[in-house]
Amino acid sequence: MSHDSGPETTTSTLTAAPADTTLVVVTGLSGGGRSTVARALENVGFYVVDNLPQALMIEMAELAFAAGGAARRTAMVLDVRSRAFSTDLAGAIRALKERGFQPRVVFVxxxxxxxxxxxxxxxxxHPLQGDGRLADGIAVERGLLEEARDQADVIIDTSHLNVNQLRRRIEELFGGEDARQLRVTVLSFGFKYGLPPDADFVLDARFLPNPYWVPELREHTGRDEAVSTYVLGQDGAETFVETYAQLINETTPGFEREGKRYLTVAVGCTGGKHRSVAIAEELAARLRRSRLAANAQHRDLGRE
Incomplete structure (x- = not known):
């Protein structure tokens, strides 16, 4: 009987593959929020290795695969301050893929x-400013990380996010549902505060009448039913939401084929309080009804 059980054990071991290991590589600007991202990943069950030398990425990935169990969800945080940091992150990611892994790169x-x-x-x-100014260190670091940013699967701009908002974003991206499924974030924002740099699509809701000029609606937000009803009841609003919902649904299979896992749809109005918020909530709800993993976030809500 012991002779028969051996091949069965070997066969079951060989059914696993490196692709079954979920690897997340976290990098980005010092002060951008890497430590918050690391803690959030720990909250959703990742084994997190902080300040990992880039040369050890393949070894760490293979250890995680061999260990199995909880270690199959591993996050590696790379810090430009490490003496072992190399600017060739793209090459390191390619090397992981050649070994059969499917790493996802998060850049803050x-x-x-x-x-x-x-x-x-x-x-x-700043760790790289030397005898210069803070701005000098940041500029040097941006140069070192330029290619890494270009190669990232997820770019999170934390300029207007507090710690809790950043943690929630990571938990939504990597917790619960299958991480291989395309996840859509519908992000409201105010044009007067600038465009979201991580947006894949930018929608402009300023063609709709502004509830700000309706006295009884001014102090409310697009999350409130009265404002939402007002915005969505305007001429063109229904067509606007339905058109973009259909566009996203139609393009999702293509994005998934190309390996894209995270899509950010930014909806803007003047201040990011009324129209964009109402439209973002409605668009996210329609995408969820289409069985997409979608959530609404509001970058500038509460800034006024």
Whole structure:
């Protein structure tokens, strides 16, 4: 009997493949929120290795695969401050893929002025500024990470996100549902605060009448039923939402074939309080009814 059980054990072991290991590579600008991302990944069951030398990425991935169990969900956080950091992250990712792994790269970014404020608030110097200014260190780091940003599967701009919002974004991306499914974030924003740099589609809802000029609606937001009813009841609003819902549904299979896992649809109005919020909520709801993994987030809600 012991002779018969051997081949069965071997066969079941060989059914696993490196692709069954979920690998997340986290990098990005110092002060951008890497540590928050790492903690959020731990919250959803990832084994997180912080400040991993890039040269050890393949070894770490193979250890995670061999260990099985909980280690099959592993996140590797790369820090440009590490002496073992190489600018050839794209080459390291290609090497992982050649071994059969399917890593997902998360890049955290933020505006320079935001990064400077964050460093000043904790009274720390930038790790790469040397004898120069904070801005000099940030510029050097951006140059080192330019190719890594281009290769990222997910770029998260944290300029207008607090710690809880960033944590929630990571938990929505990597917790619960199958991480291989395309996930759609419908992000409302205000044009006066700038375009979201991580948007794949940008929708402009400023053609609709602004509830701001309706006294009884001014202090409410697009999440409130009265504002939502007003916005969605305007001429062209229904066609606008339905057209983009259909567009996203039609293009989703193509994105999935090309290996894209995260899609950000940004909906803008003037201040990001009324029209864009109502449209984003409705569009996300329609996408969910179409069996897409979609959620609405509101970048600028509460800024006014």
């Amino acid at each position: 970014d933020a505006d320079d002025d935001v990064l400077i404020r964050r460093f000043e608030s904790v009274r720390r110097s």
